[in-house]
Amino acid sequence: MRRHAWLLPLCLGTLYLVWGSTYLAQRIAVTGFPPLRMAALRFLIAGVLLYGGLRLTGTPAPTRRAWLAAAVSSVPLMVTGMGTAAIALSRVPSGLAALVFGSVPLWTALFDRLAGGRLRRLEVVGLAIGFGGVALCAARGALRADPGGALLLVIAAASYAFGCVSTRRAPLAPGVMGTASQMIVGGVLLAATSLARREPFAMPTPRAVWALAYLVVLGSLVAYSAFGWLLKNARPALATSYAYVNPVVALALGAALGGERFAGADFAGLGLVLGAVTLVAWAQRPSPAVASSLPGSSTSRLSA
Secondary structure (H helix, E strand, C coil), X not given: CHHXXXXXXXXXXXXXXXXXXXXXXXXXXXXXXXXXXXXXXXXXXXXXXXHHHHHHCCXXXXXXXXXXXXXXXXHHHHHXXXXXXHHHHCCCCHHHHHHHHCCHHHHHHHHHHHHHCCCCHHHHHHHHHHHHHHHHXXXXXXXXXXXXXXXXXXXXXXXXXXXXXXXXXXXXXXXXXXHHHHHHHHHHHHHHHXXXXXXXXXXXXXXXXXXXXXXXXXXXXXXXXXXXXXXXXXXXXXHCCHHHHHHHHHHHHHHHCCCCCCCHHHHHHHHHHHHHHHHHXXXXXXXXXXXXXXXXXXXXXXXX
């Protein structure tokens, strides 16, 4: 394990920077592509490339049942989740979209608990604080200039979180092949939705094409590979720590490169959302005896 110690900071840095920058990349991409078509192209191209690479290395193709599970789970995850987010990003600053999407772990905890049991008191407090932070941005921050865009972002974040919960329970193909099948089916459904909405066809700008290429290569292929490595080789809390960092990176990039401006309420809301995610994560921590037996814990890594 020590031989690959350098991969840990590399993979973490990739998730922090790349996934934090995808919000600005999407905002640039939708200036040249209609939102749903942009999302469809992103996931279709990335999914086909990933699927082809896996098949060349001998990974079995998904079964019919696994393809059906990919189709069902990709609807909330990619169609109403990422598709709605793409529409919102054509209207609102990328940094604020990342801030609202910072609430995804809160929505995930809420849906997960509603499906399997009661919420702990600390989780309830965290959810209230986090959703209060999002409401603060919508009511007092830059999002109040576009209430419709703010509502779309909240719907997208909630749908994406529901998709995460349904993915966890879906009989997908094992490993990264499950992700590849989801991206392919999700891309097809997004393309069909784009046609149904009659999104216009136009020649995209070179800037938008480069942004889409960035989303396909770095935002999907490279970042998902890094995330898969972290899930197998790092503690779960560390592997998912990008949720704390991405909104900060996105706000900084939006201000520095996108010319976006934010109100004091936006930064206050960001602090509330990140603090709430911390509280929810703390409430969900296993006991020391259970944690030592989990995959990715320090004990199990040293014994491997």
